[in-house]
Amino acid sequence: MPVTVFNKEEIHKSLVEVMDPEIPTLSVVDMGMITGVEETVTGVRVKMIPTFTACPALRVIKEMIKSKVESLGYENVEVQVDDSIIWNSDRITPNGKILLENFGLGTPQRHAGNFGLEEIAHSKCPHCGSEDTTMNSIFGSTLCRSTHFCFSCKQAFERFKPV
């Protein structure tokens, strides 16, 4: 097979199809996990960052990214955890937030590193849009979620927490 010519744009585009295993409608790009796509001497390096230190899906995500880029015809694809950048929820793209809501999760507000219990506790209901909600627990079914209840539509919901 002829070696594919490095095309950063193309690789980046393909990564939009690599979904977060815990939120399968959201890509690693919308999640803000991709920090760089580089050409190396022999192939391609994709740099990425995990959302949480203890993210159990990290290995799977790395493998998914690798095989996606390989499917474009690239060889020697390396997926590297980027130690120079720290993930936070402000990195989720505006499109990512819409996808989170469509998935049924409340979204984190932008915080620029400055937020407390009030911001953590308050979430708009992803089902009916009401602000009349309460937080049941700052933990949820995955590390990135807290659990809430909406007084307006009387539904429990989870929210992607601000981190």
Place this chain on the structure above:
Amino acid sequence: MADDELIYGHRMSEWTGMGPIMEEDIAYSSMAQDKIGHALANYSILEKEFQTANPDKLAFFRKENEMMNCQLVELSNHEYDFSLVRHFLFDHADFIRYEMLSTSSFAPLAQLSKKIKGELKYHVLHADTWLTRLGNATDESHVRMQSALNELWNYALGIFEPSDFEAQLIAEKIFDGEKVLQQKWIEKISPIIEKANLKIPTSSSPVYGGRKGYHTDQLQPLLTEMAEVISSEAEGTEW
């Protein structure tokens, strides 16, 4: 630090399926997952920067007297009150420790600490919420919280047992030291304990030894259980 996270993470995980209410079951399970992840991240730095054994070996194949965790984290969970007060005492110290280390001259640790402190924020909030709620709830809950605090206080002071490298760490601006950490910790937790209507024990005598490998009889059974699966497999097995 890594041993603290590892042992405490396993203790927290023992609440999985046993929590007094579902939310607490989930909370302890989530925090356990964070702690073990933090342990792994710390062991990985040791492996990468100092060529130690790999994280699995460090976590599962060391003897009791080679574990450097403070004794506070190895104590059995007892009842929920005991676990909750320990969680409060330990996680505030842990949060401040990582906050201090986020400006460490040792870059890999500084970078990791910036990440971890953001996650620990949730652990601390969780602890504060329940401590103040139960300290002020019924007579029974109040008495239980106070007696757990009395019982755990000296162990908590053992978190700050200085290592033999204390002076060097401070001189090289890697860490400001256990004394500074303890001072910041007291300043942070005192008003919260007061808000919870509880009292810090007046007499204190720190339980040291953990950092040098001396442990209670509650650690070995935990280590045995932790290594039960890995020991049953052929050497080098990976999951």
